[in-house]
Amino acid sequence: MSLRLGAIVDALGGALEGASREAQVHAIAPLQTAGSDALSFLSNPRYQSQLAASQAACVIVGPAMREAALARGACIVAADPYVYFARVTQLWAREHRHEDDQAGIHPSAVVHALAQVHPTARIGPLCVVERGAVIGAHTQLKSRVTVGEHCQLGERCIVHPGVVIGADGFGFAHEAGQWVKIEQLGAVRIGDDVEIGANTCIDRGALGDTVIEDGVKLDNLIQIAHNVHIGRHTAMAGCSAVAGSTKIGAHCTIAGAASIIGHLELADNVHISTNTVVTHSISRPGQYTGVFPMDDNARWEKNAATLRQLHKLRERIKALEQTRKDG
Amino acid sequence: MSLRLGAIVDALGGALEGASREAQVHAIAPLQTAGSDALSFLSNPRYQSQLAASQAACVIVGPAMREAALARGACIVAADPYVYFARVTQLWAREHRHEDDQAGIHPSAVVHALAQVHPTARIGPLCVVERGAVIGAHTQLKSRVTVGEHCQLGERCIVHPGVVIGADGFGFAHEAGQWVKIEQLGAVRIGDDVEIGANTCIDRGALGDTVIEDGVKLDNLIQIAHNVHIGRHTAMAGCSAVAGSTKIGAHCTIAGAASIIGHLELADNVHISTNTVVTHSISRPGQYTGVFPMDDNARWEKNAATLRQLHKLRERIKALEQTRKDG
Amino acid sequence: MSLRLGAIVDALGGALEGASREAQVHAIAPLQTAGSDALSFLSNPRYQSQLAASQAACVIVGPAMREAALARGACIVAADPYVYFARVTQLWAREHRHEDDQAGIHPSAVVHALAQVHPTARIGPLCVVERGAVIGAHTQLKSRVTVGEHCQLGERCIVHPGVVIGADGFGFAHEAGQWVKIEQLGAVRIGDDVEIGANTCIDRGALGDTVIEDGVKLDNLIQIAHNVHIGRHTAMAGCSAVAGSTKIGAHCTIAGAASIIGHLELADNVHISTNTVVTHSISRPGQYTGVFPMDDNARWEKNAATLRQLHKLRERIKALEQTRKDG
Structure with missing residues (x-):
């Protein structure tokens, strides 16, 4: 497996310096472990000391690091080296x-005759797509x-x-010590460019729908309860959870194993x-925390x-203050 | 999709007022979003202000709200409007x-010849039912x-x-720095009317069985360890977990992401x-909490x-108090 | 189902006393619930009081408990009764x-033609093994x-x-308010004698691999992020989680629902x-805790x-101390 450096800058822009366009890289690796056949990157100036010592064939750097990179060897200069690395x-x-990896429905998948699967979508092995479900273009299960x-x-x-996606939300009425099921009659609506990690669950709404807007990224083992609404480009890390009917704004980040209780509203950029356990609505952007500090x-x-x-x-x-005052 | 109002009261009781039995509703919706073709409900008197403004075709209310509801339009008067809504x-x-949704075993399911599946049960696509498992009447996987x-x-x-259901419990003996597996020889016994949410795990017992009593409701992504016993009509919300051999009483509620450590006993109505992390047994009914408050x-x-x-x-x-005393 | 006591000591060592080698046991059970046809064990001297009262046909005990056990009936004396019980x-x-339970690939599994599955491995129903995956001898999915x-x-x-095993790690670069996917080009490497609990997720590395060393035991619903490295014979209980690039030493134990943030290093025997939420690296063996105590x-x-x-x-x-000092 290899890529030609010239092919990279042709596809992604940036300036290749100190190496031939014909040179090949056979791996992508961090500065410290990159071999002499690998492309690497320096995105955080803190790690500049690793640059000089790296064996990498070529390093993606920002404009400010161009001199330092060239002193070592080949580089690609790009405005945002981390985004450039992502694109590589x-x-x-x-x-x-x-x-x-081509489009189509794997023969072992169970897709209902009344589901709509776009011809460019890919339904992998042993998936289940039920009646009336809609899978958009280029989407992969x-x-x-x-x-x-x-x-x-x-x-x-x-x-x-x-x-x-679309298991029943957890809804019951209480009657004489027993639970009476509220059938979950809504569905789940997920926008474009959403990524959903392994074993994550997104429940269908009770009456209206659960909504995940465009560009949302969900990690593994996340619980999204019924009628939650997650704004565009919000990212949630593994094992986090959102309880029913909570609305999270756009461009939020929810770190791992955080919990947000139900019926709250979080502003954008929270x-x-x-x-951390979020127990009340948050109307102002910012970083919010509540963790018991670990100790021996x-x-x-x-x-x-x-x-x-x-x-x-x-x-x-x-009482002591009162004593002092009285004393 | 629609329901006739007369069909609803015929099936569920309650008094229809201010509308014809022949009138149809085409949706069920909350007061605030209900259109003029929808049935809605008012279960919490706090939301009475939403009643007057609602566009709903008909609203399920309790006896105390009958006048207010009729002033707006049609209603169904029922003793417990939330339970009535659930039944609707x-x-x-x-x-x-x-x-x-009919009974039977989906052709893609893998059901062992020696499993007992009741003819009214429904085994959905790509399920696995192993040797000796028993699936009761009208149960749906x-x-x-x-x-x-x-x-x-x-x-x-x-x-x-x-x-x-029935993965091995997490049991090992420790010998010379290595783990020796304790084969999990028990099983899982689940009662009637139990609901189990997506990706939840209930491990088999080590020697005896793990037991989930009648009417228990488990949400998504819950971990029930080996030899746990959960009493009837207890409900557990998403991402909660119970460690090995703990016994939870009847009519308890365990909120989302709560953890209960092993070998404890929780009374009924806890x-x-x-x-919250439960680290000791609880013998008295009540509400128990331990959460670090979130802050900026x-x-x-x-x-x-x-x-x-x-x-x-x-x-x-x-020391300050001592000084005061001595002073 | 039964085992002959003589067959047990022939296979596992230990001294059978007070019973015939031909005697059969039909169950394995704790001291308190063992019937007269069951084999039991006493591993913790604290439970010695249960020994005398037990109905068990035979009890596995350590050398120090031999007299007490024989006073009651048959026993097997073994150096470590809990490990002996595990072996039984x-x-x-x-x-x-x-x-x-025999080796082989279940016909419902989807195994890529270029995957390498050892002939003694067992690939159970409805598993997916993708291109280039390697499943070692006697391993069971x-x-x-x-x-x-x-x-x-x-x-x-x-x-x-x-x-x-091997879903994409959660890696994105941030550009103009949107997330740019970092393709996860590494894989997952798992050693020998590793056990992985139900619905647990182990993500593939971004560039290098995620590594689980020999003898590691993972319980259910655990999240192992990309490029994590877990040292040999470490055990993690249910619902715990490790964020990206963290390295955990050998012989550690991580209790249920604990979280370890990314880019940390934990020494052996931690x-x-x-x-508990681990927010900084730990260089010394020991027990570490951070839990909000539950209260009413x-x-x-x-x-x-x-x-x-x-x-x-x-x-x-x-301020009070200053007043005292000044006073």
């Missing part, structure tokens, strides 16, 4: 694609994906194995830290025990 | 069911469900896609808040740093 | 294995497992239903408590509210 990985994947009745995916979506177990035990007395400690401080 | 969704789903050897499901259960990141950082000194702060308060 | 479960499972392109599993691995909801509310003022409380204590 796409070029690499495209050049090395197999015929089994990798393998073992379920798309439930009347759920829709837009164009160029990538859905990884084990994903369940960033939630790892393992013995210290944690002492602090956690004290935490259970925290309100009383506060009363004791108040 | 069931009626709706029943009336609009497709022939593909939606698609891509695995039911392991000798595991049993009762009647009228609903199992959503990706569920794994309610665990979202993301800068404030969180200060408070979290102080939290790591909390025990020392307490000592400082004690 | 293995013997039991081996003796009662069905022909459907139970059912509905996906092994992606060029991913490798060693020998004697057990992979439970719903596992996804033990992380349940639900009313007390939690007061303490959590005070926690949001904790830094200010510390300032107030400082």
Whole structure:
């Protein structure tokens, strides 16, 4: 597997310097592990020290690093080296694609006669696409994906194995100590360019639909409950969860294992830290956090025990302050 | 798709007022989004202000709201409007069911010759039902469900896609730095009217069985470890987890992403808040919580740093109190 | 189903006392529930009181418990009774294995012509094994497992239903408010004797590989992100998660629902408590914890509210101390 440097700049722009257009790279690798046949990249100036020492055949750098890169060897100068690197990985994947990645429905998939699958879509092995589901152009269901009745995916979506789109939301009325099922009559509507990680679940709406807007990226093992609405280009990391009817804005990031409870509204550009539990709506952009700091177990035990007395400690401080005032 | 109002009250009781029995509704919708062809409901008196403004063709209300509802238009008066609404969704789903939802084993499912599947059960596409498994009457495995050897499901259960019932529990003995597998020789026994959400896992017992009693409702991506016992009509929300051999009572609710460690016992009517970690047994009904409050990141950082000194702060308060006493 | 006591000690060693080698046991059970046809074990001296009362036909004990055990009835004396018990479960499972557990590829599995599956491996129903994947000797994919392109599993691995090995890691560059996919060009390399629980996900590396060393045990619903490296004989419990490029040492234990953020390094013999969030590297063996202590909801509310003022409380204590000093 290889790419010609000239083919890369022809496809993606940028200026190749210090190497022939005919030179080939046989791998893409980080600066520290790149061999002499590999293309690498420097996106964060913090790692400049790794540049000089790298064995890479060629390094993608920003304009400010051009001199330093040329002092070492060949480089491609690009405005945003990390985005350029991302595009190189796409070029690499495209050049090395197999015929089994072609469009079409794998014979082992179970696709309902009344589902609409675009001819350029790819339905991988052992997927289930139910009645009335719509799969847009160039969208890929990798393998073992379920798309439930009347759920829709837009164009160029990538859905990884084990994903369940359109299972019933978790809705029950309570009657005499028992749960009465609320049938989930809505569906799931997913926009264009959405990527959904392995074993993630997106439930259908109870009455209206669950909505995932264009460009949303969801990692693995995420739970999206019924009637959630996620704004465009929001990204959620693994094991995060959103409870029912919550609306998340555009361009948000939700870090791993964070939870957002139901019936909230988060503004655009809200960033939630790892393992944080969002218990109220957020109207202002910013970074929000709530994580118990890790410690060695013995210290944690002492602090956690004290935490259970925290309100009383506060009363004791108040009393001391009162004494001082009175004294 | 439509339902006749007269057909609804014939099936479910309640008093139809202000509309003809022949009038049709073509949708079920919340008060705020209901169009003039929709049936809606008012279950929480807090939302009474939405009632007057709603375009709904007919609104399900409790007896206390009858006057207010009639002032607006047609209504169905029912003792518990939310339970009535739930039953309407069931009626709706029943009336609009497709022939593909019928009982039977989908040809793509892999069902062992020695599994017992009731003739009224429905085994959906690409399910696996192993040797000796028992699937009760009217139980549905939606698609891509695995039911392991000798595991049993009762009647009228609903199992959503990706569920794994009867994988091995996580049991190992430790010997000279390596793990020695404890074969998991028990099974999983699930009662009647249990619903299990997408990609949820219920492990088989090590020696005895893992038990899920009648009427339990489990949401998506839940982990139930080996030898857990969950009492009847308990409900667990998405991403919650129960470690090995813990016994949860009846009529409990476990909110999303809550964790319960192993070998505990929870009484009936215990309610665990979202993301709470239950580390000791609970013998009294009530609501239990342990969540780090979210804050903006800068404030969180200060408070979290102080939290790591909390025990020392307490000592400082004690010292101050001693000074006061001595002074 | 039964085992002869003589066959057990012939296979596993240990000294059978107080019973005939010809005696049969028909079950393996804990001391408290064992019937008179069952083999049981006492591994923790704390439970010695259960020994005398047990109905078990025979009890596995350590040398120190031999007298107490013989006073009750038959026993097998073994150096480590818990490891011996584990081996008995293995013997039991081996003796009662069905022909459907034999090696080979189930006809419903989708295995690429260019995948390498060892003839002694077992690929269960509805698994997907992609181009270039390698499945080592005696390794079992139970059912509905996906092994992606060029991913490798060693020998004697057990992979439970719903596992996804080799989905794309979650990698994107950010450009003008949108996400640009970084194609994930690495794979997953898994050593020998690794067990992977139901619906767990192990992502392929971005450039290099994600690596799981020999003897690692992963429970259900775990997320292993791209380029993670897990050292040999480390065990992770259900719902735990490791973010990208983190390296975990050998012989670690990660308890349920714990999270480890990306780009960290954990030394060997590090033990992380349940639900703890690891936010920095750990260079020393030990037990590490960070969990908000559960309380009844009313007390939690007061303490959590005070926690949001904790830094200010510390300032107030400082002020009081200053007053004392000045006074």
